[in-house]
Amino acid sequence: MTQSIQGILPALVTPFAADGSLAVPALEQLLERLYGCGSGGVYVCGNTGEGLLMDPAVREKATEITVRNSPPGSQVVVHVGAAIVTDAIRLARHAERAGALAISSLPPAGGYPFEEIHAYYRDLAAAVNIPVLVYYFPDMAPSIRSLEQILSLCEIPGVVGMKFTDFDLYRLGEIRREGHIVMNGRDEVLAAGLYMGAQGGIGTFYNLIPRTFVEIHRTAQAGDWTAARHLQDGVNRLIRLTLRYPALAAVKRMLEWSGIAAGPCLPPRLGLTPEQWESLQAELLAAGFTPEGFQQGIVG
Secondary structure, eight states: OOOOOOEEEEBOOOOBOTTSOBOHHHHHHHHHHHHHTTOOEEEESSTTTTGGGSOHHHHHHHHHHHHHTSOTTOEEEEEOOOSSHHHHHHHHHHHHHHTOSEEEEOOOSSOOOHHHHHHHHHHHHHTOSSOEEEEEOTTTOTTOOSHHHHHHHHTSTTEEEEEEOSSOHHHHHHHHHTTOEEEEOOGGGHHHHHHTTOSEEEESGGGTOHHHHHHHHHHHHTTOHHHHHHHHHHHHHHHHHHTTSOHHHHHHHHHHHTTOOOOOOOTTSOOOOHHHHHHHHHHHHHTTOOHHHHHHTSOO
């Protein structure tokens, strides 16, 4: 079982048409841009990809399109978390058949105790013969509290590590010290997460400026932390602006601004009002962010 999950993996935005169907040409266009900017793979149908709001059959179609449009050797990781465990297992087995490198999953939503979350990951990992990344996101699964619990999840047969979406980078370092794969999940601290040992990152803003995130990873690997921090500062300027608005809707509008028709968010997520988009667009331009910069995958 391969464990070579590393580098920059955008948490892929899923483009939709106005009627809510999958916008296949836009998805293919986005994949072409991300890979053209040096992304090592993609993370499909996660929170950013609105996977939890999609019908399983549509998620399967998105996975198939992504694998088909990914260059040889790309790391396609498919998020299979679902409200119904049998759906998660169905999606996991489909991802394996489709040719994904690995699967990942949020813990089941609903305030389950840790023992039940552990059992969920155990059953999910047993259903496939490809690696599993636990999706550690304490904001969504507060019953995973301790480092010992995290490490016990990583020790499940078939689990190789986790997508670590938290600001506790000391804890990230402790997980790495035990030899598990950790992919940084907070875009705001990619450089710091890499410094603490993360092998790469998975994130939302990678859709907009993938080349900048690839460069953060490259400079970190080279040990040029001054350059990595400078690039991270640019990323964080964009994040600060965006988080004043409904974030995913804003990211989709910025993709549209740069020539990729990402379409609306799925309900119950809200879109931007015309006034919000006008305000965000003005702030972006004032801060030096342009459609041309997003087309090139860079800050500014």
